[in-house]
Amino acid sequence: MKKKVNRTKPVSLTFRVTEGDAELIRRNAKSAGMDLTKYLTTCAVGKEIVHINGFDDCARALRRQGTNLNQLITLANMGRISSVNVGETYELYLEIQKLLKEVLERKV
Numbered sequence: 001m002k003k004k005v006n007r008t009k010p011v012s013l014t015f016r017v018t019e020g021d022a023e024l025i026r027r028n029a030k031s032a033g034m035d036l037t038k039y040l041t042t043c044a045v046g047k048e049i050v051h052i053n054g055f056d057d058c059a060r061a062l063r064r065q066g067t068n069l070n071q072l073i074t075l076a077n078m079g080r081i082s083s084v085n086v087g088e089t090y091e092l093y094l095e096i097q098k099l100l101k102e103v104l105e106r107k108v
Contacts, residue, residue: 009037050104062096069093 017025029039032049033056042049069090075081 055100055103058100062093062100065093 025040026036029036032039034042034049039049072081
């Protein structure tokens with residue numbers, strides 16, 4: 001008895017391209033930070049592919065900053081630290097997050 005493979009994308013499409021086109025497609029997918037399937041699907045359904053160089057590093061730093069802020073707030077709520085003035089930092093964090101979302105949504 002054959003095992004049934006549970007896939008979220010069960011339909012397989014095959015098409016032919018030249019070696020040059022295949023290499024170009026692979027390079028474009030890699031530079032967009034996508035696997036080949038996701039890249040080709042995105043192109044085929046007419047969605048815009050946006051890859052922002054350095055965004056991953058920026059997002060990682062923003063997540064770390066958010067984690068640090070959350071830890072400070074937790075310590076303050078537990079009473080382990082008494083003087084934390086994170087209001088300005090928190091507002092800046094929210095503004096950075098808003099700007100990054102706008103960039104991702106291509107509103108900027």
